Each structure stands twice: as C-alpha cells, then as structure tokens.
Amino acid sequence: xxxxxxxxxxxxxxxxxxxxxxxxxxxxxxxxxxxxxxxxxxxxxxxxxxxxxxxxxxxxxxxxxxxxxxxxxxxxxxxxxxxxxxxxxxxxxxxxxxxxxxxxxxxxxxxxxxxxxxxxxxxxxxxxxxxxxxxxxxxxxxxxxxxxxxxxxxxxxxxxxxxxxxxxxxx
Amino acid sequence: xxxxxxxxxxxxxxxxxxxxxxxxxxxxxxxxxxxxxxxxxxxxxxxxxxxxxxxxxxxxxxxxxxxxxxxxxxxxxxxxxxxxxxxxxxxxxxxxxxxxxxxxxxxxxxxxxxxxxxxxxxxxxxxxxxxxxxxxxxxxxxxxxxxxxxxxxxxxxxxxxxxxxxxxxxxxxxxxxxxxxxxxxxxxxxxxxxxxxxxxxxxxxxxxxxxxxxxxxxxxxxxxxxxxxxxxxxxxxxxxxxxxxxxxxxxxxxxxxxxxxxxxxxxxxxxxxxxxxxxxxxxxxxxxxxxxxxxxxxxxxxxxxxxxxxxxxxxxxxxxxxxxxxxxxxxxxxxxxxxxxxxxxxxxxxxxxxxxxxxxxxxxxxxxxxxxxxxxxxxxxxxxxxxxxxxxxxxxxxxxxxxxxxxxxxxxxxxxxxxxxxxxxxxxxxxxxxxxxxxxxxxxxxxxxxxxxx
Numbered sequence: 001x002x003x004x005x006x007x008x009x010x011x012x013x014x015x016x017x018x019x020x021x022x023x024x025x026x027x028x029x030x031x032x033x034x035x036x037x038x039x040x041x042x043x044x045x046x047x048x049x050x051x052x053x054x055x056x057x058x059x060x061x062x063x064x065x066x067x068x069x070x071x072x073x074x075x076x077x078x079x080x081x082x083x084x085x086x087x088x089x090x091x092x093x094x095x096x097x098x099x100x101x102x103x104x105x106x107x108x109x110x111x112x113x114x115x116x117x118x119x120x121x122x123x124x125x126x127x128x129x130x131x132x133x134x135x136x137x138x139x140x141x142x143x144x145x146x147x148x149x150x151x152x153x154x155x156x157x158x159x160x161x162x163x164x165x166x167x168x169x170x171x
Numbered sequence: 172x173x174x175x176x177x178x179x180x181x182x183x184x185x186x187x188x189x190x191x192x193x194x195x196x197x198x199x200x201x202x203x204x205x206x207x208x209x210x211x212x213x214x215x216x217x218x219x220x221x222x223x224x225x226x227x228x229x230x231x232x233x234x235x236x237x238x239x240x241x242x243x244x245x246x247x248x249x250x251x252x253x254x255x256x257x258x259x260x261x262x263x264x265x266x267x268x269x270x271x272x273x274x275x276x277x278x279x280x281x282x283x284x285x286x287x288x289x290x291x292x293x294x295x296x297x298x299x300x301x302x303x304x305x306x307x308x309x310x311x312x313x314x315x316x317x318x319x320x321x322x323x324x325x326x327x328x329x330x331x332x333x334x335x336x337x338x339x340x341x342x343x344x345x346x347x348x349x350x351x352x353x354x355x356x357x358x359x360x361x362x363x364x365x366x367x368x369x370x371x372x373x374x375x376x377x378x379x380x381x382x383x384x385x386x387x388x389x390x391x392x393x394x395x396x397x398x399x400x401x402x403x404x405x406x407x408x409x410x411x412x413x414x415x416x417x418x419x420x421x422x423x424x425x426x427x428x429x430x431x432x433x434x435x436x437x438x439x440x441x442x443x444x445x446x447x448x449x450x451x452x453x454x455x456x457x458x459x460x461x462x463x464x465x466x467x468x469x470x471x472x473x474x475x476x477x478x479x480x481x482x483x484x485x486x487x488x489x490x491x492x493x494x495x496x497x498x499x500x501x502x503x504x505x506x507x508x509x510x511x512x513x514x515x516x517x518x519x520x521x522x523x524x525x526x527x528x529x530x531x532x533x534x535x536x537x538x539x540x541x542x543x544x545x546x547x548x549x550x551x552x553x554x555x556x557x558x559x560x561x562x563x564x565x566x567x568x569x570x571x572x573x574x575x576x577x578x579x580x581x582x583x584x585x586x587x588x589x590x591x592x593x594x595x596x597x598x599x600x601x602x603x604x605x606x607x608x609x610x611x612x613x614x615x616x617x618x619x620x621x622x623x624x625x
Binding site: 032033036038039042043046049052053056060071074075078083090093094097099103104106110114115117118119120121122123124126127128131132133136 | 187188189192313321322324325326330331334335337338341342345349352353356357359360361373376377378379380381382383384385386387388389390391393394395398399401402405409610611613614
C-alpha cells in the first residue's frame with residue numbers, strides 16, 4: 001500500500017540544519033534525510049548509531065585466533081617439517097602471515113557487514129524520494145501519517161527554515 | 172581549536188554542488204576526445220605485445236628469457252617490485268591522508284586508487300609467470316591435497332608475498348569501488364539515456380544517500396582505511412624480505428623493509444603527480460586539481476627524496492663500516508665504480524638529487540617541470556630495482572659463477588605490455604568513471620562559499 005510523504009528540499013547544508021532544527025522544535029518526526037555527501041549533524045539528529053567498529057574488531061580477533069590455530073595445526077600436528085632443527089611451532093614467523101590474513105578477514109567481513117546493514121548490494125530495488133538528493137539537494141522526508149502534523153504545518157515550518165521547495169508525494 | 176587555511180581554497184571557480192557534478196562527469200557524458208582514441212590505440216597495441224609475449228613465455232618456457240643460474244631474477248622481478256611500488260601510493264595516499272584528515276586528498280584519491288588497482292594487476296603477472304608452469308600456480312594455495320597432505324611453507328617470505336599481494340589487490344579494489352558507489356548513484360540520477368541509467372544504476376548498488384547509508388559508509392571507510400594503512404606498510408616490507416632473508420651481498424640488510432616502503436610510496440606519489448597533471452590538463456579540471464594540490468605532492472616528494480638519499484647513503488656506509496669484503500665489493504666495486512655504475516648513478520641522480528630542485532617554489536609552480544620530474548623519479552626507481560636485483564646476483568661470492576645479464580626481447584615486450592595494460596586501464600578509467608570523488612569534493616566545499624552564491 002502506498003504511503004503519502006512530505007518532502008522538504010534544501011539547497012545547502014546550513015539550510016538543511018535549520019530545517020532539522022525547525023522540525024525538531026515543532027516535534028515533527030523526520031523519517032529520513034538524504035544528502036549528497038555525509039552530514040554528521042543529520043545522522044546525529046536521527047539518533048542513528050552504528051556498531052561497525054566493534055563488529056570489525058570481532059572479525060579481527062576471530063581471524064587472529066583462527067589463523068594461528070590453523071598454522072599450529074598444519075605445522076605441528078598435521079605435517080611437521082624439520083627446518084634445520086628449528087621448532088615446528090615457529091611462532092615469530094607466523095606473525096606476518098597472521099597479520100595479513102587478519103587484515104583480509106576484517107576487510108571481507110566489513111564489506112559484507114556494510115552490504116548487509118546499509119542494504120547496499122547488486123540489484124537492490126531502491127527508494128529515493130527526490131533524485132536531486134544525489135546531486136545538489138538536501139532532502140528531509142516525513143511520513144504524513146506518523147510525522148505529527150499535517151502538510152500545511154510541516155510545509156510552513158520547512159519554508160520558515162529555508163526550504164526551497166516542499167511537496168507531497170505518494171510512494 | 173587551531174585552524175589555519177594553509178592551502179587556501181581547495182576548489183576554485185566559485186562552484187555550487189550541481190556544477191561540481193557536471194564538471195566531473197563531463198568526460199563521461201561527452202564524446203571521447205581524439206587524443207584519447209590515439210592513446211588507447213597505442214596502449215592496446217602495447218598490451219597486445221605483452222599478451223603475445225605472455226603466450227610465448229607459457230608456450231616455450233622461461234628459457235626464452237635471458238635469466239640464468241646466477242641472475243635467476245631479471246627484469247621480471249625488477250618490474251614486479253617497480254609496479255608494486257607504484258601501486259603503493261594510491262592506497263597510501265587515500266588512507267594515510269584520510270586518517271590524518273587531510274582534506275586536499277579529496278581531489279586526488281580516486282585517481283590514485285585507480286592507479287593502484289591497475290599497477291598491482293600488472294605486478295601480479297610477473298611472479299605468476301616466473302613460476303614457469305603458471306597453470307600450476309594454484310599449488311601455492313594452502314588447501315588439503317593429495318600430495319601427502321603437504322602444506323605450503325608458511326615461513327617463507329615468498330608465500331607471505333603471495334598472500335599480501337592478493338589481499339592488497341582485493342582490498343584496494345574494494346576500497347576504490349565502494350568509494351565510487353555514491354558517485355555512480357549521482358550519474359544514475361542525472362542520466363538521460365535508459366542504457367546509461369541501467370548501467371550506472373547497477374553499479375550504484377541501490378545507493379540513495381540516506382543517513383542510514385552514510386553512517387555505515389563512514390564506518391566502512393575508517394575501518395578499511397585504518398586496517399589498510401597497516402597493509403600498505405606490511406606489503407612492501409614483505410616484498411623486501413624476499414631479498415633481505417637471503418645471504419646475497421647487498422641484500423641481507425635490516426634496512427630493507429623501511430627502505431622499500433618509502434621507495435614504494437616515492438614512486439607511487441610520482442606516478443600520482445604524472446596522472447593528475449594529465450587529468451587536469453586534458454580534462455580541464457584545474458579548478459579541482461589546483462596548483463596548491465600539486466605543490467603539496469611536490470613537497471611530499473622532496474621530503475621522501477631526502478629519506479631515499481639517506482637510505483642509499485646508509486647502505487653504502489654500512490657496507491664500509493661492516494668491513495665485510497663482499498659487501499665492500501658489491502657497493503664500491505660493483506655498483507659505484509663497476510660495470511653497473513650507470514644504473515647506480517642514475518638511481519642516485521634521479522631519486523636523490525633531481526627531486527631536490529623542488530625546494531624552489533618556482534619549480535613547484537611550474538607544471539611542466541613537475542611533470543618531467545615525476546617521470547624522472549619513476550625511471551630512477553626502476554634503476555633502483557635493477558641495482559638491487561641484478562648487480563648483487565651477477566657478481567656474488569664465487570667469481571666462477573659471475574655473469575652478465577641483459578634482457579631478451581620477450582622480457583622487454585612483457586614490460587612494455589604491462590605499461591600498455593596499465594595505460595589501457597587508466598584510459599578506461601578516464602572515460603567511464605568519475606576521476607574525482609564527487610561526494611567527497613562536495614563535502615570540502617565550504618558552506619560559506621555556497622551561502623555567498625545565494
């Protein structure tokens with residue numbers, strides 16, 4: 001079922017920040033903000049949090065344990081080789097390969113996590129309220145039902161904050 | 172907090188966001204210029220020559236090269252190290268400057284990363300064909316096998332090298348690609364033809380620029396940036412251990428890892444400079460790649476050149492100070508005054524002497540001079556690798572095994588081929604991918620500049 005949305009278009013980051021402030025002061029619930037480049041204030045305004053770095057650390061820790069265990073198993077248990085009497089568990093020479101494989105694991109894991117959490121993957125059907133958001137406009141999206149105000153009230157607040165356009169659209 | 176505009180405006184011409192998108196995607200929207208077609212024809216011809224020599228090497232074996240029992244590593248390893256070195260700067264550029272929050276990187280990082288990906292692809296060809304039977308290359312993967320479950324040697328720098336380069340290629344390519352996703356979305360949303368919208372739409376992976384996406388995108392950038400910074404340092408350190416763990420005079424030195432890493436970044440930055448000058452000149456992007464950007468790269472090159480000079484001097488000093496006659500012979504008789512003296516002095520002059528003229532502000536603001544110096548540095552870095560690889564092997568401990576080495580036509584063609592593959596890749600990059608990171612450049616446009624326009 002389609003939902004009616006109210007869309008506020010802003011020309012600059014400063015106008016957008018004023019728009020966010022305007023919506024907040026009137027207790028209108030913002031559904032999403034679309035920007036041509038990352039705007040930290042917008043992310044904070046929607047109270048979005050990410051545990052990306054924690055997840056990356058977990059991938060790294062798992063990789064260190066996994067790689068060292070694998071090297072121990074191959075070199076000491078499965079097929080020990082005598083390199084001029086050196087110990088088969090040659091830990092110092094395992095460090096470099098562990099480091100590189102840890103980096104590889106963290107990278108692949110992070111890419112996978114990003115794709116999953118941000119929903120960015122090949123062939124994704126996307127929803128973009130105004131195509132200019134990837135070019136030069138900053139877009140605030142309200143869901144008409146849950147925004148906490150009618151079109152007139154939200155449009156007036158957005159216009160007062162410096163929105164260049166406000167319109168209603170059904171998606 | 173302390174803040175000073177030491178670099179002045181990063182983007183000239185009083186642009187607005189829309190103008191930035193238009194300027195940067197203009198080469199994709201417009202028809203390919205004549206010079207591009209000519210350059211592509213030359214590059215493809217060179218690449219074809221390279222592919223033919225690859226076929227020739229695989230068909231007849233590496234006996235077609237002039238490497239021998241003494242000089243077992245010839246042009247192939249020189250070129251491998253040279254390309255890996257060039258490939259280093261792209262990621263080094265993006266990542267170190269990202270972590271240090273240097274905003275001037277935004278105009279340059281995309282091209283530097285593209286260069287990395289193509290250079291590392293070229294580099295990877297050489298060790299693969301150097302195996303002789305390239306179709307058995309998969310033996311190097313550690314997998315359960317029927318050869319008595321024999322594992323690869325995890326203690327060997329050659330194996331570390333294989334893993335490090337594969338990881339580096341994968342990470343550089345992903346860092347580059349995910350950096351481009353928001354820009355592909357910009358092209359998708361401005362596309363006028365259905366075909367273009369479909370192609371760039373597929374490449375954009377459904378990007379919309381919502382806060383949910385940007386939050387994770389920033390997280391990904393910093394995680395990949397932080398972790399790849401370690402990789403940049405480790406990859407070339409590992410390449411250096413291919414040499415340093417041996418007992419060949421001139422190779423077994425603890426100086427090698429930092430010397431190789433710095434040398435790699437030096438050659439890569441020089442190649443970044445070459446590319447940026449071409450991009451700015453032929454695509455009229457002077458407002459984005461300003462004199463100030465080139466000035467900043469030139470200053471870094473002068474600094475690294477000083478480190479290179481110190482490293483060369485340290486090597487020679489340590490040979491003398493150690494009192495080891497083989498080291499003394501390698502450096503003083505073989506390299507400085509011997510039959511390879513041209514290569515030695517070419518290395519010193521190109522890498523440690525000529526870049527010093529960039530201390531002059533006049534030279535740093537002369538684009539032609541910068542272009543020539545950047546090419547000279549890359550020639551010098553090739554000679555450096557020749558010095559390391561060939562001179563030590565040609566005259567080692569036993570005079571009875573001394574020999575001379577010059578490349579065969581197959582080896583020369585392989586090298587020219589990789590230059591062709593690299594330049595073909597770079598030309599396709601010019602044509603079909605935004606050469607400058609659109610969303611990142613927009614983020615460094617000061618809000619006041621936009622306000623003034625309204």
